[in-house]
Amino acid sequence: MKIYRLFTLLLVFCSFCFAETKKDDSVSVSSLMLDSIIVGRNLVYQSLKKGDGNSALEAAASVRAMSPVPEFALDDLELMEIYLMTDQFDSAIVMWGRIYSTVLEEVRYSYVSDSLLALLNGTYSYLIDKTIKTDSLKVQSLFDRTLKNIGSQENRDLALVIKDMEVEYSISSKFRATHYYGCNRDDDCGKVESYTDRKSGMYVRVVGGYLNCNLDTTRLDSIILQLEKFKSDYPESEFIPWIHKLLEWRISQRNDIIHGSNYYKERLYTGGIGIEVWGSVRSILVGVPIQFRRVVVDFLLGGIDRYRGTFIATTGVDVFETERFKVVPFIGGIDPLVAGVQLEYRPWIFPCGARGIGEYVSFKFRYMAMYGKVKTENEGKKKEFHNGFFIGAGFHLW
Structure with missing residues (x-):
């Protein structure tokens, strides 16, 4: 009986240990790795400033490879912007779709705040910051150039879906992160000389969506047909789950509009x-x-x-x-x-x-x-x- 009680207590203790470990969402990264990430990001920045697209893409791939967890060293939003700046429109649209498909979900992303971030978010602020007046001409020009230069028909159709979503989705920048885990490299947690590894900061981005905008049944009918066609044409696409959610949402919006204009019937x-x-x-x-x-x-x-x-x-x-x-x-x-x-x-x-x-x-x-x-x-x-x-x-x- 004593052995049974001891075994039970051991299981309870282990479960508490596991629960505490799971709550710690920070990641341990060596100082050497952090320095390499910072150097790599700076190389991407310098290459973009010089207009050297190939070097920027190579440096971005190297930085992404350094990430101990996805999006830590270079997040999806930054990579999408890099693809746009280097005219890699097929890759940019795929990344854009992956970002939008995480709408209202928590996503890890880069903790770094540097010149690269300032350049990218400054260049595409009209896509990110919906608190300022969106420059519709810039948005239209971007999509026109993107659609003209995309090679894949599937990606072109995906771009049309994203174009419809852009006016309603909001990509929050890291400065509006809802959570913060750990501490930065220049940490506030105190320095411990005996450790070479240090807990590095982790933000969580929540992609905001479903902003208020003017909709009518005519426009929604067109969008619904477009989404249904995408599902039919590309059943194996990685974006089918997202497209399915969009389709349900758009149908619900249409029903709400009809209900709103005929509320008296019920x-x-x-x-x-x-x-x-x-x-x-x-x-x-x-x-x-x-x-x-x-x-x-x-x-x-x-x-x-x-x-x-x-x-x-x-x-x-x-x-x-x-x-x-x-x-x-x-x-x-x-x-x-x-x-x-x-x-x-x-x-x-x-x-x-x-x-x-x-x-x-x-x-x-x-x-x-x-x-x-x-x-x-x-x-x-x-x-x-x-x-x-x-x-x-x-x-x-x-």
Whole structure:
């Protein structure tokens, strides 16, 4: 039994050790390796400044090879920008697609802040920093040049997808990193002379996406067809999972737009309450209509010509309703008895708010056939039949 308990305690201890190790997302890199990375990045920078594309690409490949983990020495965004600056458009588009396919995901990337970063992000700030006014002419020019020089048809089609996404996606630079692990080479963690290896800084980039932009069903239909064609033409592409997510998102956007412009449909016959005022020749009524599904109960109070002070309760059925029009036949009353039909037109409709309550203003017409005791000089009990035509206006919550 003691051996069993000791074994159990050992397993628990090991599990805690594993959990603590997993939380440490920093990476140990020797000072010599860090120096080599910095030198390599500087070589890329100098080559780009001189316009020596081949040397820049060779130096970039060497720096990437030094990374102890992906994107540590040279991240995907930096490499994409290097490809663009050296006119390697096929490679740039593939890298661009890989970056966009990580939208809303945490991605490790280079901790280095140097002249190379400043050059690349400064050159392509209109693609990265969506807080400034995007230069649409620069974006258009970049894609025109890219599409013209891409060799692969698959990459050309991918570039068209990315072009549609660019106005809505935001690539956060490392200065907006959401997390930070470890410390920089010139670390704040203190120097330990006995160690040649040092914990190096690790940022995590979160690629932001789904920015607000103007969309309509026509544009979305075109994008959806484009995405479906890409899936059909390149079923083995590495970007199919991302394309599939985009397709689902675009279809959802389209449904939201349709729902937003036809929000009233799901509110028809659901009910509500309002206040209304009716007028006719020498007659005025104030009403409170209450609707539950298709049943409409209307409480009217006021005075109708030929009748004494009047309170009328009617019950009707909402037999026809659209966004703007509504028809309700009704019966009710005691003295007088009434029956008729009400027509309603809504010139102003306000969409439902966060609490699911909408409002609308309506103009109304009501015909009432009335039979009841009329006013006489000798207070007799004479009853008569009359036609009543009323116009009104109301404000309603639904």
